[in-house]
Amino acid sequence: MLRHAALLAAILAVRGDTPAARERIELVGVMRVARAAHTATLLPSGDVLIAGGMLDGGRAVRSFEVFDPRRNAIARTGDMNEARVSHTATPLPDGRVLIAGGYNGTYLDSIELFDPRTTRFASAGRLHEPRSGHTATLLRDGTILFTGGVGTGWTFLGSAEVYDPRSGRSVAVAPLANAREAHTATRLADGRVLIAGGHRGRRQAIVIYRSAEIYDPRSRRFTAAADMTLPRHKHDAVPLRDGRVLILGGADNRDFRGRYASTEIFDPATGRFAAGNSMNAPRFKFRDTTLVLGDGRVLVGGGARRAELFTPGGAFRAIPGDFGGELSFAASTVLADGGALIAGGYDDAQRNSARIWRYSR
Secondary structure (H helix, E strand, C coil), X not given: CHHHHHHHHHHHHHHCCCHXXXXXXXXXXXXXXXXXXXXXXXXXXXXXXXXXXXXXXCCECCEEEEEECCCCEEEEEEECCCCCXXXXXXXXXXXXXXXXXXXXXXXXXXXXXXXXXXXXXXEEEECCCCCECCEXXXXXXXXXXXXXCEECCCEECCCEEEEECCCCEEEEECCCCCCCECCEEXXXXXXXXXXXXXXXXXXXHCEECCCEEEEECCCCEEEECCCCCCCXXXXXXXXXXXXXXXXXXXXXXXXXXXXXXXXXXXXXXXXXXXXXXXXXXXECCCCCCEEECCCCCEEECCCCCCCEEECCCCCEEXXXXXXXXXXXXXXXXXXXXXXXXXXXXXXXXCCECCEEEEEEC
């Protein structure tokens, strides 16, 4: 029986019918607006809300589009209450999507909610302070933790706050130890949140962090964690099924010339980071484009010309399909069928893309 299974697998491999051979990234659609630094969020219907971002030249976008993966087509378009880029989008348990902060020439403290039943946005209160390039993490109790980013006067923020969708109010909590932008925030299995890396300052004054902190929702405070193996900003992070956190890519203070292909893994049991397997390509400017698929594997979709798959305990493998450029500030989400969508971003020449790509298997 085992010999028969092995023979069948060998025949399928020759024919190109193995699951790995069928996996690919394909161009499936085009947005109405070429955008970058936007968001993509899966809705209960299986559709995807694509919201905000920036046009070529940096002007913030007010429009949104709803993509239907069943038809590979844009199903609906409209406008948010405000144009915004570098905002966050958080899917709520009731199916609505909370859009917060961002920038449109002014740093924003406004919050709005998208209701998929009406396909409209409604105002939903304000952040405790304006912030862009921040993180948003849904906590176990249904509230949302916002950390860091940049605020009024191009100020790097060490502040944090928690927003309650039931009351529409956001309250300040104890601050981070370090003001951070371009960091990551990952909810751990026990409900705490790991904050890793990022930077403060610009150009010659930039400081890239190795440091990490952990937020405890019970005390509403941050405590220091062990340092990462490398200083990283503009990286990505995802929780693995076994409770550990995979940190991917990013860059040092040379930015594009200092991009990393390396990864590391944080183990909450030990409280330490350890070096992981390297990706096939160096990547940065790809936060929130790394996805954990239903089978536990990790799809890395942004920051390079090609996507990769990581099997925990194994290696990274490039997937057939070429984005045509190193996609920076794209947006992605897992789809209801187990695949994934990757939309927009800008290429090596900072030209925005309107293309929608799909990972299928």
